[in-house]
Each structure stands twice: as C-alpha cells, then as structure tokens.
Amino acid sequence: MTERIVVKIGSSSLTSDEGGLNRERIVFFSRELAALHEAGYQVLLVTSGAVAAGFRQIGYESRPKLIHEKQAAAAVGQALLMQAYQEAFASNGPHRGIGVAQILLTRADFSNRKRISNALMTVEELLRQRIIPIINENDTVATDELKFSDNDTLSALVANLVKAKHLLILTDTDGLYTEDPRFNPHAKRIERVEQISDDIMSFAGDSGSSVGTGGMRSKIEAARVAMRGGVPAFVGRVKESGDLSLAVHGTGKGTYFDTSLHNLPMKKQWLGFHSQPQGKIIVDDGAEAALLKRGKSLLPAGVRTIEGDFHPGDVVEVVNLQHQTLGRGVVNYSAWEVQAVAGLSTTEVRRRVEVARIEVIHRDEWVSLRD
Ligand SMILES: Nc1ncnc2c1ncn2[C@@H]1O[C@H](COP(=O)(O)OP(=O)(O)O)[C@@H](O)[C@H]1O
Numbered sequence: 001m002t003e004r005i006v007v008k009i010g011s012s013s014l015t016s017d018e019g020g021l022n023r024e025r026i027v028f029f030s031r032e033l034a035a036l037h038e039a040g041y042q043v044l045l046v047t048s049g050a051v052a053a054g055f056r057q058i059g060y061e062s063r064p065k066l067i068h069e070k071q072a073a074a075a076v077g078q079a080l081l082m083q084a085y086q087e088a089f090a091s092n093g094p095h096r097g098i099g100v101a102q103i104l105l106t107r108a109d110f111s112n113r114k115r116i117s118n119a120l121m122t123v124e125e126l127l128r129q130r131i132i133p134i135i136n137e138n139d140t141v142a143t144d145e146l147k148f149s150d151n152d153t154l155s156a157l158v159a160n161l162v163k164a165k166h167l168l169i170l171t172d173t174d175g176l177y178t179e180d181p182r183f184n185p186h187a188k189r190i191e192r193v194e195q196i197s198d199d200i201m202s203f204a205g206d207s208g209s210s211v212g213t214g215g216m217r218s219k220i221e222a223a224r225v226a227m228r229g230g231v232p233a234f235v236g237r238v239k240e241s242g243d244l245s246l247a248v249h250g251t252g253k254g255t256y257f258d259t260s261l262h263n264l265p266m267k268k269q270w271l272g273f274h275s276q277p278q279g280k281i282i283v284d285d286g287a288e289a290a291l292l293k294r295g296k297s298l299l300p301a302g303v304r305t306i307e308g309d310f311h312p313g314d315v316v317e318v319v320n321l322q323h324q325t326l327g328r329g330v331v332n333y334s335a336w337e338v339q340a341v342a343g344l345s346t347t348e349v350r351r352r353v354e355v356a357r358i359e360v361i362h363r364d365e366w367v368s369l370r371d
C-alpha cells in the first residue's frame with residue numbers, strides 16, 4: 001500500500017495573534033506538502049485556523065470565547081482557509097496543480113460506525129484520485145461537550161482511521177521541552193519518547209499563543225492516541241523548505257513518539273476511542289498483568305469491585321487499584337452479576353450464576369489503553 005502521511009498544522013503556524021491568515025505560510029506549507037505528494041506519498045492535511053482566520057472579518061477584536069461567536073468566526077474563516085489552500089495547491093505540482101477537498105468532521109461522526117466508514121470511503125477515493133483531503137472540525141455543528149476543541153486529537157484519530165505511516169503535528173516550537181521554552185530558555189528538548197510517562201506529561205504546558213488552543217499537553221495526548229493506534233508521531237516545527245521531508249525521514253526539528261504496536265482494526269478503534277463506557281470495573285494486580293502483559297481475558301477472579309450500572313454488551317472501562325485506566329472492553333455480565341462473582345474462581349462462578357460466557361471481558365472484545 002502507498003504510504004499515508006497525516007500532517008496537522010495548528011492555528012499558531014498559519015495566523016497571527018491579531019487574527020487573519022498568513023498567506024505566505026499557507027503557500028509555504030502547501031509546497032512542503034506538495035513535495036511529499038510528488039514523492040508518491042498519500043497526504044492528508046488536518047488544519048486549524050478557521051476561527052483565527054474569520055474573527056477579524058466579522059469584526060471581533062480578538063479570538064472570541066463564546067461558543068456562538070467562535071462558530072460564526074469558523075463559518076467565515078473555514079471558507080477563507082479552504083480558498084487559500086486551493087489557490088496555493090493549484091500553483092503546485094505538474095499539469096493543473098494538485099486538487100484538494102474539504103472534509104469537516106465531528107467527534108459524533110467518529111462514534112457512529114456508518115458515518116465514519118462513509119467518511120473513510122470518501123477519503124480512500126480522494127486519495128486514489130491523488131487529491132489531498134483537507135480536514136478540520138465541523139465547528140458549526142460540534143456541541144461544546146463533544147468538541148475536540150483543538151485539532152491535535154482529531155489528527156490522531158484520522159491517522160488511526162487511515163492507518164497512516166506517520167502523524168506529523170506541526171506547531172510553532174521545535175518539539176517537546178522539559179518545560180515550556182517561553183518561560184525557561186534553559187529547558188532541554190526531548191528527542192525521542194517511547195512511552196508517555198507521567199514525567200513526560202508533566203513537562204507539557206498550555207498554548208503559547210492567543211490563537212492556539214491545545215498547547216503541548218494536547219499534542220502529547222494526541223501522540224498517545226496515535227501510538228496506541230500503531231502510528232508513530234512527530235511534534236515539531238517546519239520552518240524552512242525541506243523541513244517536512246526531513247520530519248518524515250526521521251531527522252526533523254522536533255520530538256519523535258515511537259510505537260511498536262500494530263494498527264488497530266476499526267472495531268477496536270471504536271472501542272478504545274469512540275465508545276461511551278457505561279461503568280467501571282476495578283481489577284487487582286494479577287488481572288492487570290494478565291490483561292496488559294499476557295493478552296488474557298478478564299476473569300471474575302481478578303475483579304475487586306465495580307462502579308456504575310451496565311448490562312451485557314455494554315462497554316466498560318477497566319481500571320487498576322490505583323484507579324488508572326487500563327483499557328475498555330465489552331462486558332458479558334450485568335453490573336450486579338459482576339459484583340456477585342467478584343474474586344471468585346471459575347468453578348464457584350458457574351455454581352452461582354448463569355452466564356453465557358465465563359469471561360467478564362473476552363480478550364477479543366478488549367482494547368488496552370496503556371502504552
Ligand atoms: N514543554 C513544552 N515544550 C514545548 N512547548 C510547550 C511546552 N509547554 C507548553 N508549550 C507551548 O505550546 C505551544 C504550542 O501549542 P499551541 O499554541 O496550541 O499550538 P498550535 O496552534 O500549533 O496547536 C508552544 O508555543 C509552547 O509555548
């Protein structure tokens with residue numbers, strides 16, 4: 001299969017603090033992306049910048065905070081953003097330039113299997129036709145509680161969906177530092193991350209600009225999602241011509257997040273990232289090791305207790321004794337049944353309740369969310 005690359009560009013790289021698009025940067029990034037396209041990669045772009053591009057046109061003085069104002073700014077800005085990319089790509093590449101297409105997605109689209117498979121089919125066809133899909137959140141319809149709000153997570157979910165070879169998250173800093181380099185000029189850059197430990201997470205701060213939203217924290221969260229989906233990620237800066245290609249080839253100006261995991265099938269992506277858990281199962285250390293290290297199913301013997309009300313077939317979150325999330329799975333028992341058999345041996349369970357399957361969660365219906 002032709003290698004796929006998902007590139008995410010943040011507002012801070014495309015616009016200024018005062019709002020409005022920086023057309024020179026858009027032309028620059030489209031050249032960088034065109035070079036990958038010409039080299040034979042299938043390129044997908046996840047771009048922010050709609051709100052930042054639109055608010056000045058509407059007459060707001062700074063990036064709006066109220067949801068309806070942000071949505072109005074995005075509605076104006078999204079058209080400007082697409083127009084700018086369309087023009088920039090039209091003058092790139094051989095013949096008639098490179099074609100682009102707009103795709104707007106919400107979190108709700110990802111949790112609906114039919115909608116997301118339709119989106120994937122559209123993307124596949126665009127890529128076959130050598131068109132670059134340009135993706136943003138559908139800000140006009142995304143409701144506050146379900147919003148991605150920054151596009152970092154969206155780009156990771158897209159990378160998992162299309163089983164990308166790389167996810168490149170471009171921003172205004174050349175990677176993750178031990179502290180926000182704006183506040184500590186002596187902070188050290190981290191070159192490679194193999195596991196997102198609490199230490200790594202603690203380095204990351206909020207956004208440095210008034211137009212960006214996620215900051216480094218949301219980029220690391222996004223890298224975690226991509227890594228779990230078997231997609232290695234890069235977070236860094238692309239400033240000079242050729243930088244994007246360097247980033248793809250492992251010598252970019254930024255931080256690389258490696259993964260040895262395989263791509264997650266669509267069903268497990270849904271289970272891990274888009275399902276809505278109905279409750280929690282708290283398991284002991286033995287069950288934690290069985291699930292995470294030995295790829296086993298969850299048996300009643302390893303269950304300590306539960307939270308919430310759920311029924312067979314529901315998705316539940318599994319947490320350890322320290323309440324850290326281990327993963328999610330489809331449960332075979334109702335909440336009261338799990339509570340009744342918690343800690344019991346398989347023989348004892350069979351004597352007490354009648355269940356279709358002895359496993360509380362079968363390993364085929366389970367996805368680990370630990371690195
Ligand atoms: N530990 C850190 N290392 C690097 N940058 C950091 C760190 N903590 C916070 N930041 C800030 O995150 C900013 C990038 O995030 P953001 O402004 O949301 O960008 P974008 O618009 O590209 O998504 C950087 O400009 C930087 O100031």
Ligand SMILES: N[C@@H](CCC(=O)OP(=O)(O)O)C(=O)O
Pocket residue numbers: 009010011012047048049050051052074136137139149150151152211212213214215
């Ligand atoms: N969908 C929004 C993205 C919001 C945003 O600022 O994201 P980011 O710059 O990636 O932190 C937009 O296009 O303005």
